[in-house]
Amino acid sequence: MADTRLSEDLTKEVMTVNIGPHHPATHGVLRLIVDLEGEVVRDLKPVIGYVHTGIEKSCEDKSYWKVIPFVERMDYVSYFFQMEAFCGAVERLIGLEIPPRAKYLRTIFLELNRIHSHLVWLGTTALDLGAISMLWYCFRERDRILDLFEMAAGQRMHTRYFQVGGVIEDIPLGFEQKLRSFVEDMPVRVGQYQALLDRNEVFLQRTKDVGVVSRERLLELGVTGPLLRAAGEPWDLRKTFDYLAYPELDFQIPVGTVGDNYDRYRVRVAEMVESSRIVGQALDLMEEGPFIADDRKYVLPPRSELSTSMESLIHHFKLVTEGFRVGPGEIYYAIESPRGELGCFVLADGSAKPARVHFRDPSFVNLQAFRDMAMDSYVADMICSLGMLDPILGGVDR
Amino acid sequence: MPDAPGLELIRGEIERDRPGAVLATSFDRGQAALIVDPVQVIDVLTWLRDTPGQRYRFLSSLHVADYLPAEPRFGVHYELLNRDRVERIRVKAMLADPEGDALPEIDSCVELFPTADFQEREAFDFFGVVFVGHPDLTRILLPEDYVGWPQRRDFPVGGEPVTFTYNERNYG
Numbered sequence: 001m002a003d004t005r006l007s008e009d010l011t012k013e014v015m016t017v018n019i020g021p022h023h024p025a026t027h028g029v030l031r032l033i034v035d036l037e038g039e040v041v042r043d044l045k046p047v048i049g050y051v052h053t054g055i056e057k058s059c060e061d062k063s064y065w066k067v068i069p070f071v072e073r074m075d076y077v078s079y080f081f082q083m084e085a086f087c088g089a090v091e092r093l094i095g096l097e098i099p100p101r102a103k104y105l106r107t108i109f110l111e112l113n114r115i116h117s118h119l120v121w122l123g124t125t126a127l128d129l130g131a132i133s134m135l136w137y138c139f140r141e142r143d144r145i146l147d148l149f150e151m152a153a154g155q156r157m158h159t160r161y162f163q164v165g166g167v168i169e170d171i172p173l174g175f176e177q178k179l180r181s182f183v184e185d186m187p188v189r190v191g192q193y194q195a196l197l198d199r200n201e202v203f204l205q206r207t208k209d210v211g212v213v214s215r216e217r218l219l220e221l222g223v224t225g226p227l228l229r230a231a232g233e234p235w236d237l238r239k240t241f242d243y244l245a246y247p248e249l250d251f252q253i254p255v256g257t258v259g260d261n262y263d264r265y266r267v268r269v270a271e272m273v274e275s276s277r278i279v280g281q282a283l284d285l286m287e288e289g290p291f292i293a294d295d296r297k298y299v300l301p302p303r304s305e306l307s308t309s310m311e312s313l314i315h316h317f318k319l320v321t322e323g324f325r326v327g328p329g330e331i332y333y334a335i336e337s338p339r340g341e342l343g344c345f346v347l348a349d350g351s352a353k354p355a356r357v358h359f360r361d362p363s364f365v366n367l368q369a370f371r372d373m374a375m376d377s378y379v380a381d382m383i384c385s386l387g388m389l390d391p392i393l394g395g396v397d398r
Numbered sequence: 399m400p401d402a403p404g405l406e407l408i409r410g411e412i413e414r415d416r417p418g419a420v421l422a423t424s425f426d427r428g429q430a431a432l433i434v435d436p437v438q439v440i441d442v443l444t445w446l447r448d449t450p451g452q453r454y455r456f457l458s459s460l461h462v463a464d465y466l467p468a469e470p471r472f473g474v475h476y477e478l479l480n481r482d483r484v485e486r487i488r489v490k491a492m493l494a495d496p497e498g499d500a501l502p503e504i505d506s507c508v509e510l511f512p513t514a515d516f517q518e519r520e521a522f523d524f525f526g527v528v529f530v531g532h533p534d535l536t537r538i539l540l541p542e543d544y545v546g547w548p549q550r551r552d553f554p555v556g557g558e559p560v561t562f563t564y565n566e567r568n569y570g
Contacts, residue, residue: 049539056524057548061555092427222457222513240484329426332477332488334458343477347463355551360459360477368516397539 014042021050025128025383028393032382039378044371048364052397059357063323064090065164067357071344072158074359075395077120080106080113081337083162085344085359088243089333090164093326093348096293100245102166104286107245108179109152109161110335111275111282115186116145117338118268118275122193125265125387129206134196141189144182151175164324165299166292176283183283186276190269197265207261211373211385215259221372222365225340227389230267231259237336248285251278264388271338298324323352339363339390359398363391400485405430408452408487416441431488436474439491440505446478446487447510454478454487457511462521466551470494472502472527493527506532524549 020031029050035043055074059067071086072079084106091098098106123138146156152171153159161167197203213223215231228235236253238246254270256263293299300319301312318324326348334343340362347356370389374382400408402425409420409432419438424431434442446454456479463473476489493502506529507514518529519538526547529535537544546553 049537049541052539054548057555060551095427219456220512222511235481240481330463331427331429332459332475332486341458343459345459345461345463345475345477347465355465356463356549358459358461358463360461364516364520365513368513 012037021047025386027124027387027391028396030386030391030393030396032386034379034382036379039380041374041377041379041382044374044382046367046370048367048393048396050397051393055398056357056359059354061353063352064326064354065319065323067354068162068164069158069160071357071359072160073394074398075337075339075342075361075363075392076157077392078113078117078338078342078395079158080109080162081335081342082344082359083160084110084244085333085335085337085342086346086357087162087164088335089331089344089346090326092333093329093331093346094164094298094324096165096295096298098166098293099290101170101286101289101291102293103245104282105167105171105291106162107249108279108282108286109149109167110244111278112145112148112179114275114338115272116142118272119145121268121338121387121390122265125384125390126197126203128383128387129203131197131200131203134193137189137193137196141186144185148175148179148182151178163292163299165295166290168292170291179279180283183276183280187273190272190276194269204262206381206384207265207388209258210261210377210381211264211388212258212260213369213372217372218259218369221369223340223369225336225338225362225366226264226267226271227340227366227369229253230256230263232257237334237341241334243335245282245285246278249278249281251281261384261388268390325350325352326354334360337362339392339395340366359395361395361398363393363395364398367391367396400430400487401425402430405432405487408432408446411449412442412445415445429486429488431490433490433492436491436493436504439474439476439489440507440510442489443476443478443507443510446489452480453482454480454485456481457507457513458486460507460511460514460517460521462525462527462549464525464549464551465492472525474504474521474527476507501526501528503528503530505530506535508532526550 015036017034017036020026021029031047033045055070059070071082074082119138119142123135126134149159150156153161215233218228218231232255234253234255251274254267256267296315301315305312328350330347332345334341343360345358346354349355373385405423405425409423412420419442420432420434422433446452458477458479461475465471470492472493474491478487518532521527522535523537523540
């Protein structure tokens with residue numbers, strides 16, 4: 001197939017072209033060194049590290065609870081997932097069980113964040129293909145999610161909402177109603193996106209059979225998330241591992257068949273619908289109760305107790321100044337982020353600061369598949385494949 | 399995760415095929431780990447990947463941790479995953495810090511697990527662990543002319559002067 005499409009090339013000379021690091025189509029500060037023969041990509045090398053800020057090193061200098069806002073800023077589109085990976089790892093290190101309501105609240109915010117992340121992806125990637133209106137539609141819904149985040153946590157991004165032991169505050173009055181109306185609207189909106197794109201001739205021509213990588217090759221390269229599922233592998237950590245409220249919820253894992261860019265689009269769009277289903281169910285199943293664990297050695301006492309209880313004041317003071325200590329040990333905790341397996345490795349040495357925090361970022365690992373996706377395709381298709389790969393460079397470079 | 403007896407079974411089987419490869423096991427907080435001889439790490443990884451009944455075919459993560467002041471100091475971690483049984487196992491190779499400017503070395507597993515390519519480069523970049531046999535072992539996130547291994551525990555935070563043009567011009 002490649003031969004018939006590429007038979008018009010006028011030159012055999014290979015030219016090396018630099019794309020990025022500052023280019024809107026690279027979705028971040030990514031530099032690509034591309035060998036071109038005419039308009040066909042013959043070799044490609046991603047160059048990364050432009051937004052490396054040494055977050056993992058900085059974390060070693062902060063007490064555990066002060067690490068949370070740092071890790072949020074790695075993958076700046078899926079911040080709730082970074083928080084969950086880190087808080088979950090620390091909770092498993094200290095053996096702290098979180099209350100059921102906290103599990104549901106976390107699940108709700110994670111899935112809202114997944115929809116948010118996919119909306120940013122859909123808007124920007126469709127923009128790369130010329131569908132400008134998609135950006136406005138996606139960001140309209142994204143804004144409703146950010147409003148919900150603001151309502152619950154006070155911040156639209158980087159909310160620091162998850163704490164070791166649960167979440168910082170219960171959801172406010174009126175939140176549930178607003179969330180329910182969003183959950184009802186979202187599948188309809190997704191239907192509208194699909195009406196615009198699913199059978200759109202331009203979109204089909206740009207995405208069908210483009211950027212195909214076999215399932216075996218993706219697994220070799222360690223690719224996870226929607227990219228792997230689009231190739232027909234139903235692998236999702238939410239189903240396979242037992243964490244948060246996912247075992248109690250009924251949802252499906254969308255998979256593709258061919259593994260081309262169109263399947264990648266379909267899988268993510270279907271995931272948005274599944275995520276809104278999850279949020280709706282979690283709202284139904286969530287019961288009243290504490291939203292954070294009661295262990296004062298790790299969890300701040302309620303504000304109201306500080307003026308009446310000396311003991312609470314002491315706990316508060318100890319936690320805020322020194323932080324809590326974690327006994328020596330190490331843990332690897334992985335969750336399903338919008339981009340795949342997000343793993344957090346924490347090494348504790350018995351002090352109040354972690355000795356090592358490492359994130360296995362899915363964007364970083366998935367980027368290795370980009371060469372396979374873009375080889376022997378047109379430059380324009382390479383840009384489309386990069387969008388469909390959905391790397392967040394903050395997560396890649398950390 | 400294999401449970402604690404399961405881990406000992408795996409250890410026993412590796413011991414039969416590759417005597418001396420597994421130095422110790424640890425089962426902590428529900429996570430199983432094999433501490434292996436760094437020289438034989440590729441043998442153990444190959445065994446875990448290809449032995450029928452094991453088939454830990456997916457390398458989730460490769461990372462390094464600095465255990466200073468413990469000796470040996472560097473731990474290279476391989477988080478393996480068996481997707482059929484949904485079990486993780488950690489393989490850990492401990493490397494001593496050689497004298498002088500020499501760097502610790504371990505064999506690269508890129509041929510076994512192509513996903514290790516970027517992750518080994520990252521480990522080299524931040525800890526100065528050399529993966530022998532890696533096709534392109536260069537710095538990945540830091541600038542190529544950077545000196546030092548910043549994620550080692552004895553590398554200070556903020557150990558790098560920041561030069562601002564204003565200060566350079568007026569006080570430099």
